Structure formats: C-alpha cells, structure tokens
Amino acid sequence: xxxxxxxxxxxxxxxxxxxxxxxxxxxxxxxRFNIAPSQxxxxxxxxxxxxxxxxxQVRWGLVPSWARDPMVGNRMINARSxxxxxxxxxxxxxRARRCLIPCTGFYEWQPVASRVGARGQRKQPxxxxxxxxxxxxxxxxxxxWQSSVGEVIESCSILTTEANALLRxxxxxxxxxxxxxxxxxxxxxxxxxxxxxxxxxxxxxxxGLVAYPVGSQVGNPRNNDPSCIEPVG
Numbered sequence: 001x002x003x004x005x006x007x008x009x010x011x012x013x014x015x016x017x018x019x020x021x022x023x024x025x026x027x028x029x030x031x032r033f034n035i036a037p038s039q040x041x042x043x044x045x046x047x048x049x050x051x052x053x054x055x056x057q058v059r060w061g062l063v064p065s066w067a068r069d070p071m072v073g074n075r076m077i078n079a080r081s082x083x084x085x086x087x088x089x090x091x092x093x094x095r096a097r098r099c100l101i102p103c104t105g106f107y108e109w110q111p112v113a114s115r116v117g118a119r120g121q122r123k124q125p126x127x128x129x130x131x132x133x134x135x136x137x138x139x140x141x142x143x144x145w146q147s148s149v150g151e152v153i154e155s156c157s158i159l160t161t162e163a164n165a166l167l168r169x170x171x172x173x174x175x176x177x178x179x180x181x182x183x184x185x186x187x188x189x190x191x192x193x194x195x196x197x198x199x200x201x202x203x204x205x206x207x208g209l210v211a212y213p214v215g216s217q218v219g220n221p222r223n224n225d226p227s228c229i230e231p232v233g
Contacts, residue, residue: 040060049189110124139178142154142157
C-alpha cells in the first residue's frame with residue numbers, strides 16, 4: 001500500500017535521473033511533502049517510440065477508459081503487481097501505458113496499542129526514504145479517460161508488491177521501486193508481453209533504505225511542509 005508520498009528534488013535532478021527528452025519537462029516542481037490521492041502528480045512516460053521520455057502531470061487514482069464515473073479513480077491509487085494483468089481496470093495499461101512516478105519517500109501507518117478505554121486504534125506514521133535522500137522511481141500505470149462531452153482525465157496508479165524486511169513490520173505491501181537499468185524496458189510502449197515485465201515487479205532490497213516515525217500531521221493532506229518528514233520520538 002502507498003497512500004502518501006513526497007517529491008523533494010530539483011528539476012535538473014529529475015531530468016538527469018530519468019533522461020527526459022529536451023523540451024519535454026514543462027512541469028512545475030515545488031517541494032511536496034505530503035502528496036495525496038486525487039492530486040495531480042508528475043509521471044515519466046513514452047507516448048510513442050522514438051519520441052523520448054516526457055514529464056507530464058496526471059491525477060493520482062487511475063480512471064479506466066471504460067469507466068462511467070471518473071470518481072472510481074479514488075479507489076484505484078494502487079494496483080497489485082501480482083494480479084494487475086488479470087484485472088480489467090489495469091490490464092490494458094500494464095500492456096501499453098506504463099510510467100515511472102518520481103518519489104523521494106513514502107509513508108506507512110503502523111497500528112499501535114491504545115491506552116485502556118481509548119476509542120479506535122491509533123496508528124503511527126512512518127516515513128520511508130533512501131539514506132542518501134535520493135529518488136525512488138515507482139512503477140506506475142497511466143490511463144486516459146474521456147467523457148461523452150469531451151472532458152479528458154489522465155490518471156495513474158502505483159504498482160505494489162510484497163514488503164521487504166524493512167517494511168514488513170509496518171505493512172505487508174510496498175510500492176514497486178525500479179532501478180535505472182529497468183527504466184527502458186518498463187517504459188517501452190512497444191513491449192506488451194507482460195511476462196517479460198514480471199521479474200521487475202519485485203520488492204527492492206532494504207539496503208540503503210531507512211524508516212522512521214514522524215508526526216501525525218501527515219495524516220492531513222493540507223499539511224505540506226518539512227515538518228511532515230521530521231523524525232519524532
């Protein structure tokens with residue numbers, strides 16, 4: 001599961017890491033410490049072979065092209081990598097509309113014991129990032145939906161896999177994080193044999209990653225400042 005993440009990097013770093021084509025990155029990149037579902041997010045994709053990689057804004061929460069109601073995207077922020085090829089909502093995008101979602105860290109919530117008599121179950125948010133603060137390229141899918149009156153929504157979903165040893169105490173799932181050597185295959189729209197993609201959809205080893213507790217303010221998407229990623233406790 002990945003329900004919130006951050007993107008805190010320069011445009012230059014993004015262009016260099018993802019080898020974005022010249023003139024294909026007119027996207028504002030302010031620091032974002034608490035990206036939430038239904039917000040617009042940058043993705044890297046290739047629309048057509050030979051054109052190069054572009055940086056584009058889409059809505060987080062995939063809306064299938066055949067959906068009657070675009071609000072269905074609010075329930076499709078993540079796609080399980082093990083079953084995406086069989087799911088009507090994701091299988092077409094997995095074959096031909098794959099993207100990379102740039103990220104510098106993501107949040108998970110761990111249930112903790114509540115005091116006696118307390119209502120509900122308290123959850124402690126954790127922030128997961130690279131030790132060196134670098135980018136975590138997430139494997140994503142994107143879709144294009146158009147209404148009967150011509151409204152167009154482009155949207156995306158983050159693929160997830162089983163958690164590695166670092167994440168397992170927090171959650172049984174984690175986003176699929178791709179190393180640079182897998183970018184070309186993942187983004188190639190001409191490669192539609194999903195069997196060749198399956199080896200890519202594995203948990204990233206925990207070496208080089210860190211997870212630490214942060215404050216509860218991250219639970220409110222209106223909070224978007226450096227305090228969201230400051231350690232607590």
